[in-house]
Amino acid sequence: MTDTSTPSPPRGAAEQGPAKRRLADRVFLGLSKGAALAIVAILAGVAIFLTAEGIPGITASPDEVKSGETFLAFVLPLVFGTLWSATLALVIALPLAVAVALFVTYYVPRRLGHTLGYVIDLLAAVPSVVFGLWGMRVLAGKLVGPYEWLEAHLGFLPFFAGPASATGRTILTAGIVLAVMIMPIITAIAREVFRQTPVLLEEAALALGATRWEMIRTVVLPHGRSGMIGGAMLGLGRALGETMAVAMVLSASGVVTFNLISSTNPSTIPANIALQFNEASGLTVNALIASGLVLFVITFAVNFAARAIVNRRKEFSGANA
Amino acid sequence: MSTTAPPAPKRDDAPAQLRSWHHPQLPRRSGLAALVIAVVLTSALHAGIGLALVPAILAGWAVVVIGLPVLSYAVEGRRKAFDRLITVIVSSAFALAMIPLVSILWTVLKNGLPVLTPEFFSYSMRNVVGEGGGIYHAIWGTVLITAATAVMSVPLGLLTAIYLVEYGGDGRLAKTIRFLVDVMTGIPSIVAGLFAYALFVVFFGPGVRMGIAGAVALTVLMTPVVVRSSEEMLQLVPNELREAAYALGVPRWRTIVKVVLPTAMAGLVTGITLAVARVIGETAPLLITVGITDSTNFNLFDGRMATLPVFTYSSIMSPGVPPEPSIARAWGAALVLMLIVMVLNLVARLVTYFFSPKDKR
Numbered sequence: 001m002t003d004t005s006t007p008s009p010p011r012g013a014a015e016q017g018p019a020k021r022r023l024a025d026r027v028f029l030g031l032s033k034g035a036a037l038a039i040v041a042i043l044a045g046v047a048i049f050l051t052a053e054g055i056p057g058i059t060a061s062p063d064e065v066k067s068g069e070t071f072l073a074f075v076l077p078l079v080f081g082t083l084w085s086a087t088l089a090l091v092i093a094l095p096l097a098v099a100v101a102l103f104v105t106y107y108v109p110r111r112l113g114h115t116l117g118y119v120i121d122l123l124a125a126v127p128s129v130v131f132g133l134w135g136m137r138v139l140a141g142k143l144v145g146p147y148e149w150l151e152a153h154l155g156f157l158p159f160f161a162g163p164a165s166a167t168g169r170t171i172l173t174a175g176i177v178l179a180v181m182i183m184p185i186i187t188a189i190a191r192e193v194f195r196q197t198p199v200l201l202e203e204a205a206l207a208l209g210a211t212r213w214e215m216i217r218t219v220v221l222p223h224g225r226s227g228m229i230g231g232a233m234l235g236l237g238r239a240l241g242e243t244m245a246v247a248m249v250l251s252a253s254g255v256v257t258f259n260l261i262s263s264t265n266p267s268t269i270p271a272n273i274a275l276q277f278n279e280a281s282g283l284t285v286n287a288l289i290a291s292g293l294v295l296f297v298i299t300f301a302v303n304f305a306a307r308a309i310v311n312r313r314k315e316f317s318g319a320n321a
Numbered sequence: 322m323s324t325t326a327p328p329a330p331k332r333d334d335a336p337a338q339l340r341s342w343h344h345p346q347l348p349r350r351s352g353l354a355a356l357v358i359a360v361v362l363t364s365a366l367h368a369g370i371g372l373a374l375v376p377a378i379l380a381g382w383a384v385v386v387i388g389l390p391v392l393s394y395a396v397e398g399r400r401k402a403f404d405r406l407i408t409v410i411v412s413s414a415f416a417l418a419m420i421p422l423v424s425i426l427w428t429v430l431k432n433g434l435p436v437l438t439p440e441f442f443s444y445s446m447r448n449v450v451g452e453g454g455g456i457y458h459a460i461w462g463t464v465l466i467t468a469a470t471a472v473m474s475v476p477l478g479l480l481t482a483i484y485l486v487e488y489g490g491d492g493r494l495a496k497t498i499r500f501l502v503d504v505m506t507g508i509p510s511i512v513a514g515l516f517a518y519a520l521f522v523v524f525f526g527p528g529v530r531m532g533i534a535g536a537v538a539l540t541v542l543m544t545p546v547v548v549r550s551s552e553e554m555l556q557l558v559p560n561e562l563r564e565a566a567y568a569l570g571v572p573r574w575r576t577i578v579k580v581v582l583p584t585a586m587a588g589l590v591t592g593i594t595l596a597v598a599r600v601i602g603e604t605a606p607l608l609i610t611v612g613i614t615d616s617t618n619f620n621l622f623d624g625r626m627a628t629l630p631v632f633t634y635s636s637i638m639s640p641g642v643p644p645e646p647s648i649a650r651a652w653g654a655a656l657v658l659m660l661i662v663m664v665l666n667l668v669a670r671l672v673t674y675f676f677s678p679k680d681k682r
Contacts, residue, residue, distance in 0.1 A: 028574035029488055035480030036489070036498050039548070042541060043505055046516040053519035099414030107411055116415070123422045125662050127602025128510075129630045130655045133637060134425045137648075180421045211404035234507065241509020243605035244634060270511040270605065277609045285527065292515040296508070303507035307500060 050293040057286030066276075066284040075291050077256050081171070081266030082295065084258070085246060086239035088175030093183045093239075094232050100183070101190035102216060117191060124184035132248030135177035140168035140249060147172075147261040158258055165263040169251040172260040174268075177245045182235035189231030189310070193224035226309055233306030237299050243270035269295040345396050351389070352408065359385045385409055426659075433656025436649050446615040446627070452646040456654050458617040462532065462626035463661075466611065467601050469536035469621055470543055475593055477540070478547025485548070486555040487577055499552075505545040513541040514606030521610070530612040532621035535628070538606035543596050550592025554585040587676035591669045598665035602658055604630035629658045 058071045067074045100120060104113040144166065151162035197220050205215040221228075252267030252275075267275075269291050277288055348354075363381030366372040372380070386409050394402035444455035481498070489495025517538035521529045558581050566576040582589070612625040613635045633654040640647035 025572055025574050028577070032480040032484035032488060035477050036484040038477060039481055039498060039505065039544065040501055042544070043501055045520070046508065046512065046541065049516055049519035050512070053522060096414050096418055099411045100418050103411045103415040107408065119422070120418070125598060125666055126425060127604070127630060127658055127662060129602065129604040129633045130425065130429060130659055133633065133651065133655050134428060136637070138424060138428050183418060211400055213404040213407040214400065237507045241511065243509070243511045248634070248638065270509055273511055273515070274605050274608055278612065281528070289515050289519060292512050296512045299507055299509050299512070300504065303504050307503045311500070
């Protein structure tokens, strides 16, 4: 902090000083504002370039692309698969994430809770390709038995109609891997929201004789509801866009089915791009880029809504506090 | 509490009320005891009768999840019993969430460690068929592409954060940019890759693959992370420091460069390290912009490069004729990748720990 004394100009140089100062300041402001605007430009650029390269793929006639279908017929099953796998992941991850967040916030001593929170964050740091590797080489094999059991005992439900996959690389396996991947994000946001619960309200509930669960149900969960919804949607956005884990785990055949455990599974947009892109040429590349544009629009909408919900909550709690 | 006298008078009838308040309770450590019973039962079923591990665990778990609430219901009543049931469920959820983490760490270590020989780090895959070969080329590719990404996204992200905190305040532009940065964090990595490809196709024609395209894709993913963490850190710098500098006649930009940034340095370095850790494992964008190759390529602007994540992916997905060596290499590369990410995370935490402003003063 000693160097602050050196640059301050003597009063005599006042005529030169302010002008120079203002110029340097203006340059710096320009630089940082330019960087901020560049971010907007990049985001716009993503949309523009994807659209520019995607449009030829959308308008291409069926015999010009590898799939041999119109763009709609090509992309709709993929949209279904993307939404379906992400929904599965969310259904599995959301209750688990909320429970884990409750556990580390309310059920263990504070210090231990912090440590356990770090451990959960560690899960978020695992690269997706490692998740994919684990999903296809370890998890899928372990799930063959349970899938056969499900087919035998719950086969009357359309979800478990079977025939059970012999490799275990089904859409449900992909959904479980995705759930493991998005769980840390939802947990992190839920923890954040739970931490913001007014302590006075919690203590008031306990003082009225509520058990721990009654306190959570009447104070914590209502207070954190919109935050949890936002967190869930952020997790959903992640699951929609996750590529490698699905590409590696799923043995996809591009069908539209709700069957969770059979060997014919719907594919997802990102996984399909990853698997097809390097062999594609000509208009097929454009069709793949166009499907990426569809994915971009879907995730953008989900994230937009999620951020709006999370931000609204922030303001709300600020006014409340 | 002790200062106000009034709420004390009805002392005499307290014992009668207390008696009705004090419901019978299970002993204090009964939750722990239930856990011990479950573990004992599980190991007895597994080792004693020879039941498989998963059913044994399920049986042990069922005893606790049913037994403890039922016992509690009999002694303590409905509400306490339900509370205990939820406690068991929430704790089980945490244990369940730990299983994948432990399983991933264990399998990657088990399968990856035997592969890590000196040759694995010093050989590329050039002219390698079957056994042998290594990840020399992939390590270099990852290092170069990540470095190029950092060179682009750190100044961009840091300057944006400076604008948001020091100039933008709560203005409309700053608010919009903050929101867009948030939304940008959610761009799927494969979309970032497609963007970079679409951008480079304009200049280099179809089928373009080069390292710098991958770096551009990763920049799209890394910049918002840098902005968010830097913004948070800059906001922690006390306003008094800025005001003191202004009072001494220091221009604004000099205040930022000489006072604000050094104060927040530890946090900024932590944030940037975590951002690097996050993009270094990205696979999808590199798969479609950089591709994979068997040889070492040091030139970011010329042709395909190998990177650790893509190497892992392609080794497992197209292993070649004897598949075992390639699959083993995939595990080895995955382990190296995990180690890099863990070390970066550890470094980030250590930086916060040792250089936080608290310790400086």
